[in-house]
Amino acid sequence: QSALTQPASVSGSPGQSITISCTGTSSDVGGYNYVSWYQQHPGKAPKLMIYDVSNRPSGVSNRFSGSKSGNTASLTISGLQAEDEADYYCSSYTSNSALAVFGGGTKLTVL
Amino acid sequence: VQLVESGGGLVQPGGSLRLSCAASGLTFSRYWMSWVRQAPGKGLEWVANINQDGSEKYYVDSVKGRFTISRDNAKNSLYLQMNSLRAEDTAVYYCATVEGYAFDIWGQGTMVTVSS
Numbered sequence: 001q002s003a004l005t006q007p008a009s010v011s012g013s014p015g016q017s018i019t020i021s022c023t024g025t026s027s028d029v030g031g032y033n034y035v036s037w038y039q040q041h042p043g044k045a046p047k048l049m050i051y052d053v054s055n056r057p058s059g060v061s062n063r064f065s066g067s068k069s070g071n072t073a074s075l076t077i078s079g080l081q082a083e084d085e086a087d088y089y090c091s092s093y094t095s096n097s098a099l100a101v102f103g104g105g106t107k108l109t110v111l
Numbered sequence: 112v113q114l115v116e117s118g119g120g121l122v123q124p125g126g127s128l129r130l131s132c133a134a135s136g137l138t139f140s141r142y143w144m145s146w147v148r149q150a151p152g153k154g155l156e157w158v159a160n161i162n163q164d165g166s167e168k169y170y171v172d173s174v175k176g177r178f179t180i181s182r183d184n185a186k187n188s189l190y191l192q193m194n195s196l197r198a199e200d201t202a203v204y205y206c207a208t209v210e211g212y213a214f215d216i217w218g219q220g221t222m223v224t225v226s227s
Contacts, residue, residue, distance in 0.1 A: 091214070
């Protein structure tokens with residue numbers, strides 16, 4: 001069982017917007033602004049998409065945005081494109097023994 | 112900028128393996144580094160962190176006492192010594208740079224299979 005909870009799957013049509021949630025506790029998501037999001041295509045390494053809740057690394061499309069409220073962080077992808085179809089993972093710093101925890105991952109299907 | 116892992120393979124339960132991660136195109140000694148693994152068909156799991164000069168090391172509970180993370184800044188390389196391997200250690204192992212509290216640059220991964 002993953003430390004952070006994500007929906008197993010979400011879907012949307014091209015051009016639409018979708019949001020993926022990531023729920024933790026006050027020891028991780030709720031206690032620190034250190035949530036990051038990763039995109040992983042099949043057979044590929046993960047790619048950092050969002051760091052520190054809402055910041056985009058250089059080169060990441062502004063269609064990707066992040067936010068947080070309480071113990072739940074969210075990744076929103078606007079203007080869905082076929083290439084966005086992938087698995088998405090959230091991660092957070094945690095004050096527990098593990099320094100970083102991941103969510104179980106969400107499979108995004110672009111219909 | 113590139114991270115290239117090597118050293119994975121098939122090993123029997125109780126055996127050992129040493130993974131390497133070669134960095135190029137970046138100032139390796141500037142970064143905290145991590146190992147993150149992914150069991151087949153499963154999600155990501157943070158395994159270990161090491162600071163820039165190797166004086167601070169952190170591990171997930173499930174590998175404490177069995178795995179050792181280390182680095183050689185002169186060789187731009189990161190290592191993971193894995194002993195007393197178990198079936199549940201079977202995974203693709205990725206090395207990654209740590210920027211702040213995020214895993215920034217990732218290698219392509221190396222597969223470790225623990226099976227008799």
